[in-house]
Amino acid sequence: MVVHLVKPSRMRGGAFCWNCAGANYALAQSPARAIEMVVFxxxxxxxxxxxxxxxxxxxxxxxxxxxxxxxxxxxxxxxxRSGRRAVVRRNLLCMITRQLDAA
Structure with missing residues (x-):
């Protein structure tokens, strides 16, 4: 699993976040079987x-x-799973990535 840690790089209300653009690009290029996410x-x-x-x-x-x-x-x-390999359940990953300070 790859976690990208991203700091906001735009003013509140601004239209563009350069750091976010880089993270979006990295996730878009990620192989389908890879598990990647962003902590903002x-x-x-x-x-x-x-x-x-x-x-x-x-x-x-x-x-x-x-x-x-x-x-x-x-x-x-x-x-x-077999062979004691951990598998992240993607449907649950969607639920836990809403807002970490609310968990």
Whole structure:
């Protein structure tokens, strides 16, 4: 799993976030079987309106706290298959990436 940590790079109400554009491009180029997501160091209303893949707003959490909470949530959303390989259940990943500080 790849987690991109993105800081907002636009003013509130601004139209373009350069850091978000890079993250969107990275997720768009990701292979279909890869699990990638973005942890956005900001509030939900600062997220870009056009997003590729899974984005989670850290909200009031520090980046370290947001990543720790995400780790716990991803572990809870994982199952083990044969050979003891963990598999992240993508349908649950969609649910947990809404807003991390609300979890």
């Amino acid at each position: 160091e900001g509030l939900e209303d600062q997220l870009p309106s056009v997003r590729v893949g899974h984005w989670a707003a850290a909200g009031a959490l520090s980046p370290q706290a947001a990543l720790a909470r995400l780790g716990h949530l991803v572990a809870a959303a994982s199952t083990f």
